[in-house]
Ligand code: GTP
Ligand code: SPV
């Protein structure tokens with residue numbers, strides 16, 4: 291008798307009508323075969339899905355050029371289909387599940403004709419973890435199959451694990467004809483189902499990632515008492531060899547991957563990588579917050595990655611092992627057959643083709659690599675991989691860092707007074723938009739806990755859920771806010787960032803272990819400048835002070851914007867959040883300007 295899984299696959303095949311159905315086993319041989327298929331058979335227009343790169347300098351690396359309209363997440367085409375619109379909240383696009391399915395059925399009818407349907411069995415989280423989830427994704431393109439193999443734990447054992455169960459996580463994906471007018475990413479949270487058509491891009495197409503592990507998992511977490519967050523997980527080792535685990539939520543293209551693999555500028559300190567994008571957080575029996583990374587790969591922004599900014603990532607990308615490494619929409623050096631992007635070390639190659647396959651003119655303003663060009667690589671290649679990465683229990687978290695990309699206003703680092711205040715700091719976070727999604731870049735928007743595009747239910751309830759989790763923790767992590775992106779009058783970043791961010795992490799660790807005091811400001815606690823390790827940094831006292839400046843006039847405006855945002859969720863915004871908002875507003879209205887430094 292057919293299992294529920296087999297029946298489901300059969301039903302989807304009846305609708306999408308592929309020529310062939312291929313069940314993946316996640317093996318190395320299979321990955322090679324899929325890459326061969328992508329080099330020889332499958333194409334986008336007349337461009338092969340994969341092109342082999344220089345195997346000497348970039349072992350196991352392959353190049354992929356996407357459809358030119360398909361280079362980033364498309365938030366306006368992403369829907370969360372709860373039966374009740376209010377449950378989805380104003381933070382999500384909403385369609386009734388019946389209507390959404392009807393629409394998707396029409397678009398999917400015969401969409402895999404002439405193609406192969408790949409059945410991908412994978413786990414989000416270590417198979418032995420009580421928090422892990424068994425999943426199946428169907429897709430019709432080798433690029434997605436290979437990417438999922440890098441990004442998740444894919445193996446045929448997952449099929450046995452699912453067995454006769456019906457509650458496995460389901461993803462149906464087709465690139466369709468890449469028509470942006472027929473592109474939709476639909477979520478059906480109660481059915482653990484994601485249905486996506488028209489895009490082959492990461493967050494739209496690797497359905498275990500943002501779609502399941504954040505949008506749907508956040509909804510599961512809300513119901514079951516845990517958190518699914520857009521966070522890196524890292525261990526910070528101090529000179530005595532003690533490791534403190536922290537998570538950090540920063541919006542898309544705001545520095546998570548770089549933070550997760552940071553090469554410490556302070557002697558004796560070391561960062562260990564556990565995850566660079568997603569954390570699932572559970573309250574442990576010990577009253578601490580425990581984090582696992584459901585993913586197994588890194589899907590990182592290429593531009594800006596160099597031996598100066600992120601040497602560990604370049605080492606990861608060049609580490610030859612059995613996992614392929616993919617480069618998507620970077621430039622290509624036609625003399626050496628190597629990928630290239632703005633910010634990479636060394637001279638700009640003479641003969642480049644750009645991410646659209648055209649000869650690149652270095653005197654033009656255009657970029658050779660798309661600003662959201664990316665690499666896909668196994669986390670196991672990373673020289674900084676934590677030995678706890680495969681621990682099914684995860685790691686206990688001592689600090690949560692919340693941040694955004696703010697050229698003005700927000701201090702380099704602030705510690706919240708307590709959990710409730712920390713949740714407020716996260717809830718009001720704003721960030722300037724980036725190329726990770728298709729929209730105007732550089733626009734300020736509220737992006738609470740970096741989850742605006744990923745919270746699969748009403749954000750008002752999400753804030754309440756955070757407050758509730760805090761009540762269950764007898765040893766809650768301290769909550770901090772950071773901002774690496776404040777600029778000077780000439781528009782230059784004041785803080786050197788990258789490896790120097792360890793200085794901020796050190797202060798955070800010192801605070802966690804009560805090694806240093808802090809100074810109170812209206813926004814929260816900031817370092818006594820004697821405790822922020824700045825030795826060896828080329829930064830003036832004035833500039834350092836600027837990083838912590840709190841401008842009351844600007845804050846009055848900011849508070850209005852925050853208020854408008856929090857009001858969107860009506861009475862679902864918790865009263866505790868309003869309490870904190872009121873307290874902060876009163877500080878500025880009563881006290882006038884106060885410098886934090
Ligand atoms: P997603 O994968 O989209 O979730 O992005 P992410 O949050 O992992 O961002 P990532 O680390 O890839 O960085 C995005 C961009 O920000 C890159 O161009 C980096 O070079 C830049 N960046 C990262 N960290 C810093 C920093 O500390 N300072 C400055 N100025 N730029 C940074
Ligand atoms: C992001 O946009 O936050 C990413 C890339 O991490 S994607 O997987 O496409 O969402």
Ligand code: MN
Nearest residue numbers: 541542543567
């Ligand atoms: Mn991300």
